[in-house]
Amino acid sequence: MQISRLLLFLQIFIILMKVNNLNFFIMPRKKGLSVAKPSARKITPPQLLKGMKDILPEEQKYWDFIKEKAKKIAETYGFEYIDTPILESTSLFIRSVGKNTDIVEKEMFSFVDQGGDNICARPEMTASIVRAYNEHGMINRPQPVKLYSIGPVFRHNKPQAGRYRQFNQWSFEVIGDNSPVIDAELISLQYHLFKDIGLDSSLHINSVGCPVCRPQYSLQLQEYYRTRKKNLCDNCKRRFSKNPIRLLDCKEKACGEMVADAPQMVDCLCEDCRAHFVKVLEHLDAAEIPYTLDPKIVRGLDYYVRTAFEFFPISNAQEKIESQSAISGGGRYDGLVQLLGGREEIGACGFAGGLERIILAMKENNVQIPETATADVFLAQLGESARKKSLKLLEDLRTAGLKVRANLSKSSLSNQLGTAAKMGVKFTLIYGQKEVIDNTILMRDMSSSSQEIVDIKKIVSEINKRMARLNKDNV
Secondary structure, three states: OHHHHHHHHHHHHHHHHHHOOOOOOOOOOOOOOOOOOOOOOOOOOOOOOOOOOOOOHHHHHHHHHHHHHHHHHHHHOOOEEOOOOOEEEHHHHHHHHOOOOHHHHHHOEEEEOOOOOEEEEOOOOHHHHHHHHHHOOHHHOOOOEEEEEEEEEEOOOOOEOOEOOEEEEEEEEEEOOOOHHHHHHHHHHHHHHHHHOOOOEEEEEEEOOOOOOHHHHHHHHHHHHHOOHHHOOHHHHHHHHHOHHHHHHOOOHHHHHHHOOOOOHHHOOOHHHHHHHHHHHHHHHHOOOOOEEOOOOOOOOOOOEEEEEEEEEHHHOOOOHHHOOOOEEEEEOOOHHHHOOOOOOOOEEEEEEEHHHHHHHHHHOOOOOOOOOOOOEEEEEOOHHHHHHHHHHHHHHHHOOOOEEEOOOOOOHHHHHHHHHHHOOOEEEEEOHHHHHHOEEEEEEOOOOOEEEEEHHHHHHHHHHHHHHHHHHHO
């Protein structure tokens, strides 16, 4: 009876296992039969997102070089560095950049976060810096306030040469002054910054008027394009009624050909805008900065008034603007501070430059970047006791101000000397078991291959003495 119950229980158990698709029993394999192995799934490795770019170590010399040049000239002109968040409220850019601009309509990385807030990755820096100016009461500081920043911005547009969906800009802003000399000062800064990095540039400049004179000019543009509207691209057909001044900025060939005979903003400027623009040009003439008056320079953001300008690499300066070769641009935005909550209308002007495009132009024009030595000294070690003490020695040398490198995982002296030679260091310190016992270190001159035993307590002063001697000989 007990056996019958046991058999019944086992039958029920097996049925339940089959129903739930479970295998608790390993069936013996019959001779000649093979068990099919589960097919290995092909794993696709993660790929870089479209429009993004890795900046590899060998590229960093360009970035370090131009950032250092930007920092130096910024300090000379009295600019202070500011960092603003990459993420901002989407409404900030709708209000500032303009809801009918390409950036807001098509290019912003905007989303609703877990808290229900509509935020976006900043598509430009000026609005963020003006928000910070208002939010932190910078109006109470001595005016004007001069700020600059370097960092990534994001636009979901079609990737093109030197422009990615995440790209980097330097941004220089002067807030709190409406004098035309400020416009000229910023243009001068950008012009000479390009000179400092070895890039010749061409300045194209225009005036886009103000809310007083621009409406009349917009009517003239609409009248001019009315009979030509059927030949406009789809984007320009929308701009015709929403933002007609942007018709001059179209990069499509057919639209660009119509710009030549279009009315020019400089002919419609009010007296104040005309006087401001003339003063800007007079300051540029006095500073001996060459420029080209270009009615097609209107910029793509709604907050611009009066002065608008763009810089082109000199090798591309004579090409049409639709070539997308501008490497920097900016202008005046007097109403933006008040538009974003400031107490009053405050004069402001600024510019931004795309670092990827600037670096691309530097490469195309064979701009040479000065090579900087990665290290002065290489620390090579032999044996376990020397390796244990090398980490502390490495830090002592670094603290003393020496540029020192090491590869502590390597045990072969020839391997380490080969690494030191590739780095181009001037001296290699060889630290072995005997040196640990004697409190000495072997100093090898990499140019002559001569070696000398030095008291380890005197190694820093000895290196500095020899480095000074080498630098004197190279002068």
